[in-house]
Amino acid sequence: MARTETFTRRTLALAFASLVGTWLAPARAAELPIFDAHIHYSHDAWEVVPTADVIALMRKAGLKRALVSSSNDDGTQKLYAAAPDLVIPSLRPYRMRGEISSWVRDPSVAAHVEERLRRYRYAAIGEFHLYGADADLPVPRRLVQLAGEHRLILHAHSDADAVERIFAQDPQAKVLWAHSGFDRPQQVREMLRKHRNLYSDLAYRSDMGAGGRVDPDWLEAFREFPERFMVGTDTFTPERLHFIPEHANYSRGWLAALPGALAERIAWKNGEDFVGPVWDASRARPIVQATADSCAALRQGGVQGERLESAAAVVVYRLRPAPIRVGQPFAVDLTACAKSPGGELRELRVDAQMPDHRHGMNYAPKIATTGDGRYSAEGLVFHMPGRWQLIFEARVDGSGERLTTDLVLR
Amino acid sequence: MAQAIALALALALALAVSLAPAAAQARHGAPPFDEDEVARILAHGPWPLKSGAPPRDPSNRVSGSPEAAAFGRRLFFDARLSANGTVSCASCHLPARGFTDGRARAQGLGLHDRNTQGLFDVAWQRWFGWDGGADSLWAAAVRPMLAAHEMGATPATIARVVRSEPELAARHRALFGTSGDDETLMVDLAKAIAAHLETLVSPATPFDAFRDALARGDAPAAARYPSAARRGLKIFLGRGNCGVCHFGPLFTNGEFHDAGVPFIVERGRVDPGRYAGIKRLRADPYNLASRFNDQREPGTGLADAALKTRTVTLQHRNYGEWKVPSLRNLRATAPYMHDGSRATLRDVVRHYSELNEDRLHADGEAILRPLRLTESEIDDLVAFLESLSP
Numbered sequence: 154m155a156r157t158e159t160f161t162r163r164t165l166a167l168a169f170a171s172l173v174g175t176w177l178a179p180a181r182a183a184e185l186p187i188f189d190a191h192i193h194y195s196h197d198a199w200e201v202v203p204t205a206d207v208i209a210l211m212r213k214a215g216l217k218r219a220l221v222s223s224s225n226d227d228g229t230q231k232l233y234a235a236a237p238d239l240v241i242p243s244l245r246p247y248r249m250r251g252e253i254s255s256w257v258r259d260p261s262v263a264a265h266v267e268e269r270l271r272r273y274r275y276a277a278i279g280e281f282h283l284y285g286a287d288a289d290l291p292v293p294r295r296l297v298q299l300a301g302e303h304r305l306i307l308h309a310h311s312d313a314d315a316v317e318r319i320f321a322q323d324p325q326a327k328v329l330w331a332h333s334g335f336d337r338p339q340q341v342r343e344m345l346r347k348h349r350n351l352y353s354d355l356a357y358r359s360d361m362g363a364g365g366r367v368d369p370d371w372l373e374a375f376r377e378f379p380e381r382f383m384v385g386t387d388t389f390t391p392e393r394l395h396f397i398p399e400h401a402n403y404s405r406g407w408l409a410a411l412p413g414a415l416a417e418r419i420a421w422k423n424g425e426d427f428v429g430p431v432w433d434a435s436r437a438r439p440i441v442q443a444t445a446d447s448c449a450a451l452r453q454g455g456v457q458g459e460r461l462e463s464a465a466a467v468v469v470y471r472l473r474p475a476p477i478r479v480g481q482p483f484a485v486d487l488t489a490c491a492k493s494p495g496g497e498l499r500e501l502r503v504d505a506q507m508p509d510h511r512h513g514m515n516y517a518p519k520i521a522t523t524g525d526g527r528y529s530a531e532g533l534v535f536h537m538p539g540r541w542q543l544i545f546e547a548r549v550d551g552s553g554e555r556l557t558t559d560l561v562l563r
Numbered sequence: 564m565a566q567a568i569a570l571a572l573a574l575a576l577a578l579a580v581s582l583a584p585a586a587a588q589a590r591h592g593a594p595p596f597d598e599d600e601v602a603r604i605l606a607h608g609p610w611p612l613k614s615g616a617p618p619r620d621p622s623n624r625v626s627g628s629p630e631a632a633a634f635g636r637r638l639f640f641d642a643r644l645s646a647n648g649t650v651s652c653a654s655c656h657l658p659a660r661g662f663t664d665g666r667a668r669a670q671g672l673g674l675h676d677r678n679t680q681g682l683f684d685v686a687w688q689r690w691f692g693w694d695g696g697a698d699s700l701w702a703a704a705v706r707p708m709l710a711a712h713e714m715g716a717t718p719a720t721i722a723r724v725v726r727s728e729p730e731l732a733a734r735h736r737a738l739f740g741t742s743g744d745d746e747t748l749m750v751d752l753a754k755a756i757a758a759h760l761e762t763l764v765s766p767a768t769p770f771d772a773f774r775d776a777l778a779r780g781d782a783p784a785a786a787r788y789p790s791a792a793r794r795g796l797k798i799f800l801g802r803g804n805c806g807v808c809h810f811g812p813l814f815t816n817g818e819f820h821d822a823g824v825p826f827i828v829e830r831g832r833v834d835p836g837r838y839a840g841i842k843r844l845r846a847d848p849y850n851l852a853s854r855f856n857d858q859r860e861p862g863t864g865l866a867d868a869a870l871k872t873r874t875v876t877l878q879h880r881n882y883g884e885w886k887v888p889s890l891r892n893l894r895a896t897a898p899y900m901h902d903g904s905r906a907t908l909r910d911v912v913r914h915y916s917e918l919n920e921d922r923l924h925a926d927g928e929a930i931l932r933p934l935r936l937t938e939s940e941i942d943d944l945v946a947f948l949e950s951l952s953p
Contacts, residue, residue, distance in 0.1 A: 258860070473865075480689070480816050482865050511929040515818055516874040531865065532874035536818040537807050563602065 185408065185416065186217040187401045188424025191280070191331065191356035191385025194221060194228035196249065198391035207394050208236045214398035217421045220329075220385075220428055222280050222308065224249055226269055241432045243277035243308055244269050246296065248521065257287045263295040265523040270303055271446070272525070276432035279308025280331050288318035297322045306352075306431055313344055320348050327431070332356055332387075338374040345378045352427050353378075355419075356385030362407035372411070379415050383424040384408075448490035448526045456488050459558065466547045466554035467492050479538050479562050485518070490526040491549045500548040503530035505541050538562045600800050601777065608774040610767055610812045610891075617686030617761045622699050622868045623754045624857040625738055626761060634734045635759030638752055641731075643724045644708060646672065646715030652707065652756065655679045661895030662763070667903030673712030676834045678903035681896045683765035684889055689817045689871060693886050693901045694840025698872045699856075700757035702849045705750060718745035721752065750855045765891045769950040770796075788950070795947025798940060803915070804930050814890035814951065821884045822931065823922040824900050824914070836901065837884035841877045894952035912936065912944045 194207060202210075211219060218238075222245035223229040233240040246262045247253065256262045266278065278300050283293055288311070300307045301323050309316060310331040319326055333341045333353040345351055355361055361371045375382060386393065386400040408416040450456050451469055458469040470487035477483045491498045503520060506513045518530040535541050545556040596604065616627070625631035638644065642651040655669045656662040662682035669675035677693050685691065691703035707713040708721060722745035725731045739751040769788060776784035799805045810816040819837040826834050849855055851869035858868045885901045899905040905914060918933040936944065 479810050480818070482870065484865060509929060512880065515876065515878075516871070517876045519870075519874055532870050534818075534871075536816045538810060539807060563606065 184215075185405050186215055186421045187404055188383055188421035188428075189214070189216050189219040189385050189397065189401070190329065190354040190383045190424050190428070191387045192219045192221045192232075192397070193223050193245070193280075193388050194232050194394070195224040195389075195391075196228065198388075198394060199228060199231070201391045202394045204231045204235045207232060208239065210394055210397045211236070211239055214401040216397070216401065217425065218429075220277060220308070220424070222277070224252070226273070230273065241276045241428055242273065243279055243306075244273070244275045245279065246281050248523075253282050256281065257283065257290050257292050260292060261521070261523050261529065263292050263299075264527070266296060266299060268447075268523060268525045268527075270299060274436050274438065275303075275305060276428050276435055277306035277308045277329065279306070279329070280310050281308070282310045283315045283319075284312050285314045286318070288315040289322075293319075294322060297326060301326065304431065304434060306428065313340065316344060316348070316351065320351075326350060327427075328352065329354060329383075329427070331385075332358055333382075338368070338370040342374050342377055345374075345381055352381050352383065352423070354383050354385045356387040357389075362410055363403065364406045365409050367407050367410035375411065375415055375419065379418050380423055380426065382419045383421075383427070384419060446525050447488050449494070451488050451490050451526065452492070452494065458487070461545065461556040461558055462492065463547075463554040463556045465492050465496060465549040465552055466490070466498060466545075466556060468545045468547070468556050470543075470545070477535060477560070477562065480534065480536055482532060482534050485530045485533065485543070487528050487530070487545070488526045489528060489545065489547055496549050498526065498547050498549050500546075501528055502544075502546040503528075503533070504544045504546070505533060505535065506544060507537065507539060508542055509540055510537070535560075535562055596797070600797070603800050603806060604774055604796070605778055606811060607806070607814065608771055608812050609778070610771045610774075611764055612812060617764065620686075620700060620757065620761070620868075621858045622851055622856045623701050623757055625754050625758050628738070628758055631738050631755045631758035632762050633759075634738060635752075635755035635757065637734075638731075638756050639759055643728075644714060644716055644721055644752075646717075646720060650714045652704075655707075655713075656682055659895075661892045663896040665897070667898050669713070671707070671710070671713035672715045675712055676828045677901050678898065680886075680888065681892060682760055683763050683892050684813055685763065686761040687813055687817075688815075690819075690840075690886065692840065694836050694838075694843065695819060695886055696840040696843035696847065697849075698844055698847075698851045698869075700760055701750065701753040701855075702847060702851075704753035704756040704760070705849045708749065708753070718749040721745070721749045725752070747855070750849060753849075754857075765889075766953045768891070768953055770947075773950075789946060791943050791946035792950040793947075794940075795943035795945065795950075798934075798936070798944050799947055803934055803944070805915075807930060808887045809890050815887045817887070819881065819884035819886055821880070821923070822915070823918050824885065824902070824904065825922070826883050826885075826902070828902075833883075834902070835882050837886075838877065838881040841875060841881060844872065844875070890948060890951050892952050893948055908945045908948050909941060912941050912948070916941060 189211070216239060218241055220241050220243050221229045221232050222243035224245055224247040226244055229240070229242045229245070233242050244266060246256055246266050248265060252259065252262065278296055281296070287293060297307065297319055299305075306327045306329050307319060308329045308331055309319065311319075311334060313334055313336060316328060316330060316334070319328055327350045328348070330344070330351055330353045333355060334344070335358065336344070341353055345353065360368055362368050384404045386397050388394045388397065404420065408420055411419070447456060451467055456469045458471040461468045461470070466489065468487055468489045470485050473484045473486055485503055487503075489498055489501050501520065503518055504513060514534060515536060516532050516534050518532045520528055520530045522528045539562065541560045541562060542557050543560055547554045547556070620626040639652045642648055642654070644651065650671050655664045655671060656679060657664055663679045664670070667678060669677065669679040680693065685700055691697040691700060692706070697703035697706060708716045725735055725748060735748070735751060738755060769792070773785055773788035808816055808820055826836060828834050844850055847853075851872045856869060893899070893908060897907060899908070899911045905911045916934045916936040918931060920933065923931055
């Protein structure tokens with residue numbers, strides 16, 4: 154039964170392809186611009202595929218524009234700075250790859266997103282990975298809320314359940330459904346019928362068709378919702394940046410099986426029509442220059458915690474949990490900045506010593522930053538009672554700064 | 564506030580004891596404890612901990628389960644798990660000897676380089692083994708099963724025993740469901756054994772009675788603590804600085820130090836202690852970074868059981884460091900030190916009294932100094948250590 158159905162479907166597809174193939178001349182197909190809705194330029198790619206090379210690949214591919222998100226967002230900002238005509242930034246909440254599964258329960262992600270939204274302009278928040286009931290956890294809820302406040306698109310790599318929950322939280326949300334949820338066209342159509350603000354990208358799937366053929370089920374979906382689909386490469390590894398031109402040509406191949414107007418819509422017009430206006434409006438909003446930022450607040454004494462100062466740096470820290478106890482792991486949350494507004498704090502190290510014992514800790518804490526001077530050092534353990542010296546080492550411009558404080562444990 | 568009152572009461576009592584009539588003082592030879600000492604005495608308790616039940620291990624899904632503990636206890640005594648059916652966990656960890664064996668170096672299928680460690684109060688530890696090569700109690704239970712000189716088994720031989728024995732198979736299935744591969748089954752058994760080990764809590768001691776009496780201001784009860792132990796405690800807290808490492812109610816900070824104990828096993832061969840332990844930990848297929856960790860959705864930061872595994876650093880100074888053992892229940896667990904090289908508690912105290920400073924690195928632990936104790940001070944310190952056993 155299944156075999157017959159597949160056979161029938163394929164036969165139909167081929168028949169249809171040969172019928173429509175004449176509608177779109179190959180020469181015209183080659184010219185078809187592409188709006189690539191799914192580009193990442195993540196940290197592991199920056200060295201092996203430099204920014205200029207990525208832009209060159211995008212231009213070679215004949216991209217009209219691209220929605221770019223990266224782990225971390227610096228990758229997106231690099232590309233945007235190099236080609237503002239080509240790159241539309243989307244804010245990926247991940248500071249590194251590893252956060253794909255942990256971000257939904259990590260409150261610092263929401264803080265990070267808020268911070269970036271203050272400093273940069275975006276068309277979307279995403280692409281993020283969110284499934285089922287996780288969508289109702291506080292951190293994803295906050296992201297939905299922020300997208301609403303900033304009138305941004307949510308680029309969601311999600312199952313239908315999570316998409317439903319996003320719309321339940323905010324019926325006005327605009328969602329770009331990454332990979333169309335990897336659902337079958339029938340299910341995708343059902344979702345598009347239910348949610349008029351739901352759009353779908355076709356990144357990293359091959360079942361729509363290839364080389365002048367289009368799958369009949371997908372064709373029906375495209376005909377029912379000509380304005381809701383767009384294509385995307387999904388450059389989830391550095392190597393895949395080189396696949397952008399290849400993917401554009403692949404897209405032109407199967408789009409050639411569609412009526413010209415429909416092919417144009419999916420190739421680039423839908424992306425331009427959906428993402429373009431959001432981006433234009435977002436970009437038009439001024440970036441409030443940052444007295445609101447945490448370094449400015451720090452300099453003005455507006456950050457709560459224990460304050461340490463050196464010649465060129467200032468640190469305000471809090472211990473978590475406080476007070477700390479011998480042998481119990483703890484974290485240090487801190488804001489560290491250059492003392493003068495013009496200075497730049499480039500490196501930060503958190504360590505501790507027992508000066509009277511000539512040794513330090515047995516652990517090297519992991520430091521994460523949420524950007525804008527805020528850090529968390531996790532995994533410190535003071536394993537003996539006595540006097541400990543908590544040490545912050547920072548590099549401010551050229552100078553090494555050392556800030557210490559004594560903590561006595563009993 | 565309540566703590567401050569308790570401290571004040573305890574202090575008043577300690578002074579009262581020390582200011583007792585001259586005759587009583589002379590008879591007891593009881594030294595006064597100052598405010599700081601009283602605070603530190605209180606910090607070595609209460610025992611058992613107020614929190615009661617041992618903490619659950621988030622990396623072990625049967626942690627805290629009485630059924631798992633009962634099954635684990637059964638496995639602990641089962642010699643069929645070893646390569647030739649002659650060695651069980653209990654062969655070296657004899658309950659009657661505080662879960663040690665009385666030997667300098669453990670004897671399994673072969674002779675071990677190290678002394679058998681006691682198993683009381685392991686639920687509160689961060690690292691396991693003299694070198695801390697295991698980051699969970701269940702990983703620590705896997706190692707002796709597989710080590711050639713201990714039980715010499717393999718996941719396959721262990722799985723065969725369980726699968727061929729209906730009672731074991733049924734109890735395993737009831738706790739863990741249908742077993743996966745042999746390796747998973749073996750780790751399941753280790754987790755059940757860990758659930759058993761978690762329940763081994765050392766009993767309250769004369770020291771605890773004294774400490775609690777101080778805490779509640781019960782002078783007659785406090786006066787029952789022997790004078791020699793009281794004098795030993797004074798050295799322990801003061802000149803000895805022992806509580807810096809032998810910290811808190813468990814009398815260990817759970818970490819690793821080089822107290823100048825030699826670690827050449829034999830000519831041409833050393834046992835590098837913690838240094839090897841950290842390397843072993845990192846290479847251990849059963850560490851908390853492995854698929855066997857049951858904490859499927861680790862909390863971030865401090866709630867993540869594997870954070871210690873990822874943040875622990877390997878440093879030169881780890882070479883020859885050993886886990887700081889608890890001082891509870893020592894009467895039952897002679898001989899002492901990682902290699903069993905000290906036969907009695909008196910020998911241990913003498914080690915610290917005559918510490919060989921040449922062995923200590925110039926950048927090493929700066930508080931270690933020979934204590935130069937008199938014979939009667941050694942007696943007192945031993946009396947105090949003995950008061951940490953029931």
